[in-house]
Structures are given as structure tokens and as C-alpha cells.
Amino acid sequence: MNKRQFLMASAAATLATPFVQTAWAQQDASVGPSGPTASPFDVTGRIRGYRVDSVRNHSINTYFIGGSEGTVAIDTLWRIPEAEEALNAFPALTGRATSEISAILITHMHSDHYGGLETYRAAASGAPAFSTDVVRRVIQNDEHGFYANRIEDFGSDIPSEIPVPEVGLEHAQTFESGGVELDVSVLRANEALETALLYAPEERVLFSADLVNNKTTPVFYQGELDSWLNQLKKLRSLFPDAQVIAPGHGPAGDFDTLVADQIAYLETFRSLVEAELEVGDGAILEDGVSRIKSTIVDAFPDWRTSAGVPSRDRLIELNIGWTLQGWRLSGQSSSNPRQFREN
Numbered sequence: 001m002n003k004r005q006f007l008m009a010s011a012a013a014t015l016a017t018p019f020v021q022t023a024w025a026q027q028d029a030s031v032g033p034s035g036p037t038a039s040p041f042d043v044t045g046r047i048r049g050y051r052v053d054s055v056r057n058h059s060i061n062t063y064f065i066g067g068s069e070g071t072v073a074i075d076t077l078w079r080i081p082e083a084e085e086a087l088n089a090f091p092a093l094t095g096r097a098t099s100e101i102s103a104i105l106i107t108h109m110h111s112d113h114y115g116g117l118e119t120y121r122a123a124a125s126g127a128p129a130f131s132t133d134v135v136r137r138v139i140q141n142d143e144h145g146f147y148a149n150r151i152e153d154f155g156s157d158i159p160s161e162i163p164v165p166e167v168g169l170e171h172a173q174t175f176e177s178g179g180v181e182l183d184v185s186v187l188r189a190n191e192a193l194e195t196a197l198l199y200a201p202e203e204r205v206l207f208s209a210d211l212v213n214n215k216t217t218p219v220f221y222q223g224e225l226d227s228w229l230n231q232l233k234k235l236r237s238l239f240p241d242a243q244v245i246a247p248g249h250g251p252a253g254d255f256d257t258l259v260a261d262q263i264a265y266l267e268t269f270r271s272l273v274e275a276e277l278e279v280g281d282g283a284i285l286e287d288g289v290s291r292i293k294s295t296i297v298d299a300f301p302d303w304r305t306s307a308g309v310p311s312r313d314r315l316i317e318l319n320i321g322w323t324l325q326g327w328r329l330s331g332q333s334s335s336n337p338r339q340f341r342e343n
């Protein structure tokens with residue numbers, strides 16, 4: 001499938017599968033839209049994606065790239081059931097056995113991307129899992145406290161031991177496994193403390209992790225809105241030949257469209273927060289929070305929640321708090337991971 005065919009196919013798929021509201025979402029619009037049910041999808045050529053719709057309105061992607069001597073898996077979903085679902089679909093999706101997975105790559109340290117790692121490693125006959133050094137360190141030490149929180153939430157649906165990748169992704173290096181080559185670019189201070197972007201030059205596909213998602217409410221937990229925006233604006237110059245983005249959340253799509261959408265959301269959010277700071281003379285009033293929520297939801301109506309926060313409205317409230325903290329306008333600590341599960 002060439003780029004034009006791909007775009008037409010994704011446009012047709014979007015038209016064919018309008019957002020369906022769950023019963024819960026119909027009762028409460030603040031939850032936001034629910035996407036289509038879990039499904040495999042073709043990215044391009046030898047790249048296959050699998051989207052899992054999980055608890056709390058959460059949609060997450062995993063990817064498989066078929067090489068001449070193995071398959072590279074990118075990200076492993078957030079719990080054992082989701083990982084099992086994707087791995088059960090793997091043979092039909094790739095025409096291979098999961099034992100042919102030769103390497104597992106983890107793009108960043110958020111548990112919705114590495115929670116299923118142990119399940120993947122077992123299905124792949126112990127294939128190695130790799131991340132950057134910083135991502136490995138943060139996961140191993142549970143520096144955000146995400147993992148402890150997930151165990152509280154999900155019990156035995158999460159491995160009791162933190163699954164830790166080894167160091168194998170480095171900035172400006174090419175990662176090679178099973179006949180698959182991926183160019184690695186590491187960017188810091190964006191959606192995550194650190195994000196490894198993986199680029200497949202032959203297919204012109206960028207695996208963007210959560211730096212660029214598709215119709216998914218971004219998470220400003222790091223308080224790095226400005227740095228993240230700057231990186232998005234430079235992304236085209238870093239990947240001059242890229243055509244397709246395979247995101248962490250939401251369907252794959254045209255590189256420039258998805259980057260422009262992500263920039264538009266971040267810029268709209270930033271200007272709304274700045275305007276409300278003017279109104280509130282340096283603080284955001286309660287009315288201001290409501291205005292920001294309703295304006296951003298009107299501007300981006302079909303964007304789903306993410307980060308395990310059940311309601312889109314709640315995630316936007318958290319985003320306001322994290323942004324103010326990032327700008328040193330609020331001394332309140334609002335980084336307890338328990339907040340992620342509040343409705």
C-alpha cells in the first residue's frame with residue numbers, strides 16, 4: 001500500500017467506524033468518546049498494529065515489525081489481559097509464531113506501555129527487551145510511583161514484580177534485530193521524562209510513542225508543555241522523509257496531519273490557561289477551570305481520555321494543575337499517581 005492508498009484506507013476506516021459511546025459515556029459526557037473496539041490494523045508494508053480498548057476508556061497500541069529473521073515488538077500494553085489479547089492475535093496478524101519475536105522495545109516509562117512486558121517476554125521465548133538507560137532506571141525504581149499504584153488498582157492483572165527492560169536504545173544509534181533496523185532519537189521533557197522515537201526508514205514510519213498521539217487528550221504530567229511544543233515544531237526537520245506516524249494511542253495517520261493536530265491542542269490549551277491566568281490575576285479561578293474544559297472539549301470533541309484517567313474532564317483538570325506547576329505558578333504537589341484513577 002502506498003501513502004495515498006494508506007491515507008484513503010484510513011479515511012474510509014474512520015468513516016466506517018464512527019465513535020461509539022459506551023453506556024457509561026452516554027450517561028456522562030465528561031468521560032469523552034469511546035473508540036472502536038479492539039482491532040488489528042495495517043500500518044504499512046511489514047508493520048502491523050494492534051489496538052486494545054481497555055478499562056477506563058483507554059485505548060493503547062502495540063506494534064509488530066516483521067524482519068527477515070525475526071519480529072520486533074514495540075510497546076507491550078499496560079496489563080496482562082491486554083498483552084495476552086494482542087499476543088493471541090499475533091499469529092493471524094503476522095503469519096508468525098510469537099516465539100519469532102526477536103526483540104521487544106519500550107518507548108518510555110509509563111506503565112501503559114510496559115505493563116505487559118513479562119507476558120511478551122514469556123511468549124517470545126525470553127527475547128530481550130530494550131529501552132534507554134533513563135527509561136530502564138525510572139521503571140526499575142518506580143520513580144513515578146505508577147507501578148505501585150497499578151498494583152493497587154489491578155492486583156493480579158499486573159505482574160507483582162516490576163518488568164524491567166535492559167539498556168539497548170541510544171540516541172542517534174540504529175537498533176537492529178531480526179533483520180529490522182530502526183533509527184533511534186531520544187527526546188527529553190515532553191509527554192514523558194524521556195521518549196525514544198523509533199523510525200523505520202524503509203517504510204517512512206515514525207513510532208512516536210506519546211509525543212504525538214491521534215485524537216487522544218495529551219497528559220501534561222511532566223509540566224513540560226513549552227518544551228514539548230518546541231519539539232513538535234521541530235519534528236519535521238528531524239524526520240524529513242517521514243510519511244506516517246504510528247502513535248502510542250489512536251489510529252496511525254499522516255505525519256503532518258497528526259503533528260499539526262498535536263500542536264493545535266497544545267497551543268490551544270496553553271493560550272486558554274494563559275488567558276485564565278489574566279482573568280484570575282495570576283491564578284486560575286474555579287470558573288476558569290470550567291471555561292478551559294468546555295472550550296478545549298468543544299475544539300477537540302472526539303479526543304479520548306488517556307493515562308488511565310477515567311474521565312476526559314478530570315484529565316483536563318489535572319493538566320491545568322500540572323501546567324501551573326511546570327510554570328512554577330503553583331506550589332501544590334499534584335503528582336500523586338492516585339489522582340490518575342479519580343473520575
Ligand SMILES: [Zn+2]
Pocket residue numbers: 110112113210248249307
Ligand atoms: Zn501512553
